[in-house]
Amino acid sequence: MSLEVILSIVAIGITVTFYFADKIINGSTQSAKKYLLSKWLDNKSKNLKLQDTIYQFASSINGWDAKAFTDSNHTYLDFYTQLKQTYEVEYSDVQLNALKKAKLSKFQIDEYTGKLKVQEDNLNLIQVSFESQIKKYYADLV
Known part of the structure; x- marks a missing residue:
């Protein structure tokens, strides 16, 4: 077998290896x-649900100026306004489209997904906290 044939076989082998490696990495x-986008959309929904919970409760008791948390001076109105502003900036259609079009590396995707998971945990904790406050409020009325 000539050197040219051997080099051709090696070159084909390297090409095939890189082709499949690229398919695996890109896949x-x-x-x-896709997971990042689904996590983003879940957080968008959770933010809206939390906004609705706060809005419904504060409106029903006419308590927009009441403290939302016992350990801070933030009112329901303050917190609702901040949550709504965050939603309008971080969860806008413009942001979604930019995220869909962005060419992100696996590292960037993993980093962003990690941040979304932390945000999801925070949204869940706040939602549970408000639901607990609401139940306590209505239980105390009875």
Whole structure:
């Protein structure tokens, strides 16, 4: 076998290896990006649900100026306004479209997903806290 044939076989082997490696990496990145987008959309929904919970409760008791948390001076109105502003900036259609079009590395996707998970945990904790406050408020009325 000549040196040219051996080099051709090696070159084909390297090309095939890089082709499949690229498919595996890009497939993994695409899958991670889909997960990122689904996590983003979940957080968007959770933010809206929390806004609704606060709005319904504060409106029903006419308590917009009441403290939302016992350990701070933030009122229901303050917290609702901040949550709504965050929603309008971080969860806008413009932001979603930018996220869909962005060419992110696997590292960037993983980092962003991690931040979304922390945000999700915070939204869940606040939602549970408000639901607990609401139940206590109505239980105390009885």
